[in-house]
Amino acid sequence: MNKIMVIGVSAGAGKSTFARRLGELTGIEVTHLDRLFWKPNWVEAPSEEFSAAQQQVVQRDRWIMEGNYGGTMNIRETYADTVIYLELPLRVCLYRVLKRRVQFHGETRQDIGEGCQEKMDWAFLKFIVTTYGARKKSMMERMRRYVEEGKIVHYLKTPAQIDGFLKTYIKK
Template sequence: MQRIMVLGVSSGVGKSSFSRSLADIAAIPVHHLDAYFWKPGWVESSDLEFSEKQQRLVEQDRWIIEGNYTGTYEIRRQKADTIIYLELPLAVCLYRVVKRRIMNHGKTRPDIAAGCPEKLDKDFLKFIISTYSARKIKMRKRLEQFIEESPHNQVIFLRNQKEIERFLKETAVELFSGSPTR
């Protein structure tokens, strides 16, 4: 487990926080795709620019890359050995997106490009709600395909906060320290 993709069913599922925690435990650098996609003032990178940035990232020996970005999924998938997928209920994701907006009002989160202060609008909430069910189906198919591609590929599917916490406190510690969990 050296090249890890962290995916999630939706914004607000906890991909960024999970990835930072995993990076601390595993001593593997984490890369947040939002920080590579967005430029100051919420300006989008071009498809070519965003793809080239990811091509350079995946050539590294060890990485955690967090973010869904369907259009460039294949770049990461081709080099990944592990996908960790977070799938929490829609209500939890929505709550967290609203909470994140309130907690980070006027601030730029560490997992996004400088000059992109936290924001939330009706269209973003509508996007989360309208794509949640279809994304669950699409993501689960991707996980199945990833396993079928190679016997060395690994998928870790975390369905609730308890599973996430247990994975970070026990499984990840054991995997990356080589010592038994307590």
């Protein structure tokens, strides 16, 4: 487990927190895709720049990259030996998104690009609710493909499974 993708069913699934904790336990550097994608004041990076930044990371011997960004998933999946997929229930994802809005009000989280203060709008919440089911289905198809390709796939659906997975690295 040297080149690790952390992906999830939705915003609020816990990808960033999980990747950060895994990085601390394994000593593997974590790249948060939101930090590469978002420029100050929530301006999107040009697609060439975003892709090039990921291409640099995947050339390393060891890495953890967290985030979905389906349009560039092929860059990461080509090199990844391990995929960790987080699929928490929709209500948990929504709760976490709302909680971080309150928790980080007026601040920039460490997993988001600099100068992007935490915000929330109805369009984002609607996006989460209306795409959750389809994403869940497409992610399961993706996980099956990864297994067929010989990648190690960890499918974690509960906080207990997530904590249990991370505890296996505390003992090492």
